[in-house]
Amino acid sequence: MTTAMTFDAGQIGKIGPKGPSRSVAPGRPDSPERVASPEATNKVAETHEIRAAMQIVQATPEIRTDKVAQLAAKIQSGEFKVDPHVIAERIIKGA
Numbered sequence: 588m589t590t591a592m593t594f595d596a597g598q599i600g601k602i603g604p605k606g607p608s609r610s611v612a613p614g615r616p617d618s619p620e621r622v623a624s625p626e627a628t629n630k631v632a633e634t635h636e637i638r639a640a641m642q643i644v645q646a647t648p649e650i651r652t653d654k655v656a657q658l659a660a661k662i663q664s665g666e667f668k669v670d671p672h673v674i675a676e677r678i679i680k681g682a
Contacts, residue, residue, distance in 0.1 A: 661667035 658667065
């Protein structure tokens with residue numbers, strides 16, 4: 588029993604290791620051509636912005652010792668007055 592194979596001359600040069608006709612980048616025959624979509628470009632820019640923001644947040648101390656020192660000085664000197672009604676209102680409002 589013999590099996591006949593058909594051959595299409597138009598496919599010459601289009602058959603590669605992973606099947607017919609894959610795009611390749613100019614000058615780089617082994618790598619697929621990659622064209623960044625606008626969405627991908629925006630995601631990359633967004634990622635860089637998030638990383639920059641994260642670095643700023645990580646470099647900022649959680650407790651602002653300058654503000655704490657100012658408030659402590661006002662409390663000790665008697666300048667800082669607390670209105671219990673304002674505190675109660677803010678507790679009720681959840682602010």
